[in-house]
Amino acid sequence: MYIVQIAPECAPVAKVGGLGDVVFGLSRELEIRGNEVHIILPKYDCMRYDQIWGLQVSMRDLWVPWYNGAVHCTVWFGFVHGRKCFFIEPHSQDNFFNRAHYYGFPDDVSRFAFFSKAALEFLLKDNRRPDIIHCHDWQTGLVPVLLYEQYAQAGMHWQRVCYTIHNFKHQGLTGEYVLWAVGLTNIGNYFNFDRLRDNFNPTAVNLMKGGIVYANFTTTVSPTHADEARFTDQGYGLNHALDVHKGKFGGVLNGIDYDVWNPEVDPHIPSRYGLDSLDQKYANKEALRDRLLLRKEFKPIIAYVGRLDSQKGVHLIHHAIFYALRNNAQFVLLGSSPESHTNQHFWNLKRHLNDNPDCHLELAFDEDLSHLIYAGADMIIMPSLFEPCGLTQMIALKYGAVPIVRSIGGLKDTVFDKDYDGKPWEERNGFVFYNADHAGLESAMYRAINLWFAYPDDFRQLMVHGMKYDYSWCRPGQDYMNIYEHIRCK
Numbered sequence: 383m384y385i386v387q388i389a390p391e392c393a394p395v396a397k398v399g400g401l402g403d404v405v406f407g408l409s410r411e412l413e414i415r416g417n418e419v420h421i422i423l424p425k426y427d428c429m430r431y432d433q434i435w436g437l438q439v440s441m442r443d444l445w446v447p448w449y450n451g452a453v454h455c456t457v458w459f460g461f462v463h464g465r466k467c468f469f470i471e472p473h474s475q476d477n478f479f480n481r482a483h484y485y486g487f488p489d490d491v492s493r494f495a496f497f498s499k500a501a502l503e504f505l506l507k508d509n510r511r512p513d514i515i516h517c518h519d520w521q522t523g524l525v526p527v528l529l530y531e532q533y534a535q536a537g538m539h540w541q542r543v544c545y546t547i548h549n550f551k552h553q554g555l556t557g558e559y560v561l562w563a564v565g566l567t568n569i570g571n572y573f574n575f576d577r578l579r580d581n582f583n584p585t586a587v588n589l590m591k592g593g594i595v596y597a598n599f600t601t602t603v604s605p606t607h608a609d610e611a612r613f614t615d616q617g618y619g620l621n622h623a624l625d626v627h628k629g630k631f632g633g634v635l636n637g638i639d640y641d642v643w644n645p646e647v648d649p650h651i652p653s654r655y656g657l658d659s660l661d662q663k664y665a666n667k668e669a670l671r672d673r674l675l676l677r678k679e680f681k682p683i684i685a686y687v688g689r690l691d692s693q694k695g696v697h698l699i700h701h702a703i704f705y706a707l708r709n710n711a712q713f714v715l716l717g718s719s720p721e722s723h724t725n726q727h728f729w730n731l732k733r734h735l736n737d738n739p740d741c742h743l744e745l746a747f748d749e750d751l752s753h754l755i756y757a758g759a760d761m762i763i764m765p766s767l768f769e770p771c772g773l774t775q776m777i778a779l780k781y782g783a784v785p786i787v788r789s790i791g792g793l794k795d796t797v798f799d800k801d802y803d804g805k806p807w808e809e810r811n812g813f814v815f816y817n818a819d820h821a822g823l824e825s826a827m828y829r830a831i832n833l834w835f836a837y838p839d840d841f842r843q844l845m846v847h848g849m850k851y852d853y854s855w856c857r858p859g860q861d862y863m864n865i866y867e868h869i870r871c872k
């Protein structure tokens with residue numbers, strides 16, 4: 383099959399969070415299964431160009447219709463760790479992708495609406511006719527809309543779209559101007575409740591809703607979150623649209639790429655280890671302490687790695703730091719936030735804890751350091767308010783860092799409580815709590831820290847159970863293949 387991914391991120395060249403990992407890992411798995419896979423991305427100025435091999439012009443002049451005119455673009459091609467990627471570079475005074483950051487601009491909707499249109503225009507003009515177009519999140523919600531309403535008539539009649547939602551909170555709500563911009567000028571036809579009009583904000587166009595309505599199949603990234611999105615407030619107002627289109631909506635649990643996230647071969651950590659050489663994990667704990675200037679005492683390290691977004695339970699992360707320190711544990715945090723007040727909060731906290739030898743807050747995005755943290759930490763904490771899937775806990779399991787998580791979304795599908803889960807002991811792999819409050823968090827942290835000190839053999843056994851889980855792309859890869867087979871034009 384020929385599959386094209388249209389996405390705003392792809393790890394490690396352009397990664398803000400888990401979406402980038404998924405685009406890379408899934409593409410790799412699909413290639414292993416014998417498919418031809420291409421990835422189309424914006425050509426951001428802030429990408430990691432050191433991660434692209436053989437970058438060269440693929441199409442010098444691509445004219446993308448935009449409002450009443452057209453924008454001149456150049457399309458580049460390069461390999462990202464073996465993946466075949468095309469990068470779209472518009473030459474216009476809007477400077478859509480030369481902003482030093484990926485997201486967070488007032489015209490984000492225009493930037494990614496343009497990208498969606500440009501990706502399809504490129505496929506059309508370069509005579510590429512994939513069996514499946516797989517697009518991701520609100521940024522590419524217009525892809526199935528434009529394919530069906532414009533590009534099908536222009537020669538792309540056989541292409542089918544799988545649309546994956548990684549985060550329902552950001553839906554691309556905007557004014558009807560965006561429809562003019564991409565040439566959907568028969569506004570009334572699209573700006574109605576059956577199609578792109580937002581159900582709760584009737585003056586707004588909702589790009590994610592458009593994606594759900596027009597895609598041949600929509601997925602989110604875990605089975606539990608698929609239910610949450612349909613039946614609870616975690617659908618952020620899209621419950622009705624999901625219900626109407628329930629026949630083509632489902633949850634597929636993400637995988638992680640064990641070529642990248644594997645302590646047996648990880649080039650970013652000083653001491654490699656696996657199930658048969660677990661003791662070597664502790665050299666990484668020492669290395670982590672050396673690097674972050676933590677004192678060397680007989681204590682567990684609890685870590686948080688992730689975006690500092692309200693989704694992640696920022697107030698509980700804050701509380702976890704102090705609870706850990708009060709209970710004889712060390713705490714390491716690696717995270718950054720696009721919201722200035724959250725950043726400010728953690729910078730203040732960092733200053734406050736600056737002299738504490740048991741704590742380090744690294745307020746940055748640092749992929750290399752994240753590997754060392756997973757390898758050096760004894761436990762990882764994820765007190766998310768909602769979590770469509772969560773890759774952090776799956777990576778942690780592979781590295782023998784026991785996850786302490788809230789029972790929500792994909793966390794519920796992947797972490798099974800040591801004391802209370804119905805599964806047999808060999809299949810229990812972490813600590814789970816329910817209420818998003820201090821008492822809930824403390825109940826799980828207390829059990830985890832206590833086990834580490836009082837029953838080290840049991841703790842080690844829990845690490846082993848986690849490391850034995852297979853959360854690779856193998857199964858989800860097959861799930862996506864089944865979806866593609868189901869929707870493709872035969």
Ligand SMILES: Nc1ncnc2c1ncn2[C@@H]1O[C@H](COP(=O)(O)OP(=O)(O)O[C@H]2O[C@H](CO)[C@@H](O)[C@H](O)[C@H]2O)[C@@H](O)[C@H]1O
Binds near residue numbers: 400401752769771774
């Ligand atoms: N400061 C930092 N430095 C280095 N690395 C950092 C980092 N902050 C985050 N990361 C890395 O980014 C990834 C985070 O992935 P997650 O799935 O946990 O969260 P995210 O909310 O971004 O993803 C969304 O999409 C994914 C993919 O579908 C869903 O799993 C998830 O639930 C949904 O919220 C991990 O690989 C982590 O190591």
